[in-house]
Amino acid sequence: MTAGPKKLDARALRADFPIFLQEIHGKPLAYLDSANSSQKPRQVLDAMTAFYETSYANVHRAVHVLGERATAGLEGAREKVRAFLNAPDAREVIFVRNATEALNLVAYSWGGNNLGPGDAVVVTQLEHHSNFVPWQYIARRNGAAFVMLPLDEHDEVDFSGLDAIAQDHNVKVVATNLVSNSLGTIADLGPLVRWAHDLGAIFVCDAAQAAPHMRVDIQALDCDFLAISGHKMCGPSGIGALWGRGDLLRAMEPFMLGGHMINSVRYEKTTWGELPHKFEAGTSPIVEAVGLGAAVDYLEAAGLDAIEAYEHELAAYALGRLGEVPGITLYGPPAERRAGVVSFNLEGIHPHDVAQILDRQGVAIRAGHHCCQPLMHKLGVAATNRASFYLYTLPEEIDQLAEGLHTVRKVFA
Amino acid sequence: MNEFEQMYREVILDHYKNPRGHGVLEHADAEAEGQNPLCGDEVSIYVAFGEDGETIDEVKFSGRGCAISQAATSMLTEMVQGRSASEVAMLDKDELLAEIGIPLTPVRLKCAVLWLTTLKVALHKAKGTPLPDGLAGFDELELL
Numbered sequence: 001m002t003a004g005p006k007k008l009d010a011r012a013l014r015a016d017f018p019i020f021l022q023e024i025h026g027k028p029l030a031y032l033d034s035a036n037s038s039q040k041p042r043q044v045l046d047a048m049t050a051f052y053e054t055s056y057a058n059v060h061r062a063v064h065v066l067g068e069r070a071t072a073g074l075e076g077a078r079e080k081v082r083a084f085l086n087a088p089d090a091r092e093v094i095f096v097r098n099a100t101e102a103l104n105l106v107a108y109s110w111g112g113n114n115l116g117p118g119d120a121v122v123v124t125q126l127e128h129h130s131n132f133v134p135w136q137y138i139a140r141r142n143g144a145a146f147v148m149l150p151l152d153e154h155d156e157v158d159f160s161g162l163d164a165i166a167q168d169h170n171v172k173v174v175a176t177n178l179v180s181n182s183l184g185t186i187a188d189l190g191p192l193v194r195w196a197h198d199l200g201a202i203f204v205c206d207a208a209q210a211a212p213h214m215r216v217d218i219q220a221l222d223c224d225f226l227a228i229s230g231h232k233m234c235g236p237s238g239i240g241a242l243w244g245r246g247d248l249l250r251a252m253e254p255f256m257l258g259g260h261m262i263n264s265v266r267y268e269k270t271t272w273g274e275l276p277h278k279f280e281a282g283t284s285p286i287v288e289a290v291g292l293g294a295a296v297d298y299l300e301a302a303g304l305d306a307i308e309a310y311e312h313e314l315a316a317y318a319l320g321r322l323g324e325v326p327g328i329t330l331y332g333p334p335a336e337r338r339a340g341v342v343s344f345n346l347e348g349i350h351p352h353d354v355a356q357i358l359d360r361q362g363v364a365i366r367a368g369h370h371c372c373q374p375l376m377h378k379l380g381v382a383a384t385n386r387a388s389f390y391l392y393t394l395p396e397e398i399d400q401l402a403e404g405l406h407t408v409r410k411v412f413a
Numbered sequence: 414m415n416e417f418e419q420m421y422r423e424v425i426l427d428h429y430k431n432p433r434g435h436g437v438l439e440h441a442d443a444e445a446e447g448q449n450p451l452c453g454d455e456v457s458i459y460v461a462f463g464e465d466g467e468t469i470d471e472v473k474f475s476g477r478g479c480a481i482s483q484a485a486t487s488m489l490t491e492m493v494q495g496r497s498a499s500e501v502a503m504l505d506k507d508e509l510l511a512e513i514g515i516p517l518t519p520v521r522l523k524c525a526v527l528w529l530t531t532l533k534v535a536l537h538k539a540k541g542t543p544l545p546d547g548l549a550g551f552d553e554l555e556l557l
Binding site: 350351352353356357360367368369373376382383407411412 | 416417420421426451452453454455477478479480481482483518520521524
């Protein structure tokens, strides 16, 4: 280990991101929508281009040298993701399109075959729809209960109902996020994981919003499944990963069927391939996986601890600056317990209008329900504005946002 | 402020702050609910017909949306008054967009026309008038 914590140099990192070379509406680009999707460093783009130009072929089946290079590229990326998440075995890392697909895979292949009447799936009111709707659907389809842990008056998950839930149901699945995409809340999952395991339930972790911003350690979390999306962590779109415990994955039915995922196919009977192939039907997103591997390298070089510390700083700064805007409501926990996400509303002004006027000032934020309608319902709003930060975000972008909000208020005065 | 005036004309802000036809019709002859899946806004539209059962006498809407959607709906309630259900069912969205009179990005275009669509769904349910293009067969659950 290196001596002393590494400090993040956002200004230096920002130079790696070609997107910032342009102006938007004649203004410098303040990209505060990284929780929606992150921008990509040249290192990732170059790795993908170089791979297409020198190493591209289909994987796993070609005998020729390009096929070997492509396979090495894909499997090398798998090993990088394994190490990034501290997973025990690279064969347990399944490449998928995104965290949504990863969570659907678990819901269908595990939930679809293990849930029945009397059983329950437990989620929280803070879930992204991707970790909510698939469980709601599979539970209903299989006659199992779907139970949502509500939020308390501080918009924190309320765990006071756990005993009653355990009494009423045979809890089979507990599924929740590590970092909330809407509020940025960093969850302390330890007690919930222990509760799930004491009941014999599996614990499914949606780490799509956590993996870009902090060290995610599968073995320390002690979860059973974990989902990430490449596009939120400097990687390309169209690639994500599911990690699952090997014994669970081996016992599961496949999710998608077709080429590559088989051991043998006869008219009478088809047998499934080994892990991870059983869950990777069809030609993989090969170059996207290579890009994800390059993104992992990039984040590791910057340092996950340094990224997390920097985002706490940005969150604290943003909460202070935005708190000065009259008529603002800020949602979510204190800065030290949140990733670089700040959701807010301006009194009497719809988020779409806020975001539109900010856009004219070069500021990109998200306005909407952030795929978290159960949370919006709790907050009593249809939508919020959300500014989100990453390792390339500069404090002056937050200044640009704060000034922009004053202009929004003038337009609607 | 000029560039923002272009985006949010005074008349739009006026309709936004003082929406015409905002409220509920207790004994509506036609009604429908609509959701904007992009921002989660929910609006209900209520229609009362005149004595001929065909001419739109009054339109009200409840729920709040962004300035564009609110202004568009407010303008719409004035625009369709006194027209027949079958005429409004075929109302070209461009007529509404001309009234709004500002350039809209693709996302905001949806904000502008969503409640026109909802109005057409209400008329469809009450009068069997045609559904708007693209909606037929897509939103069956909402229509039931």
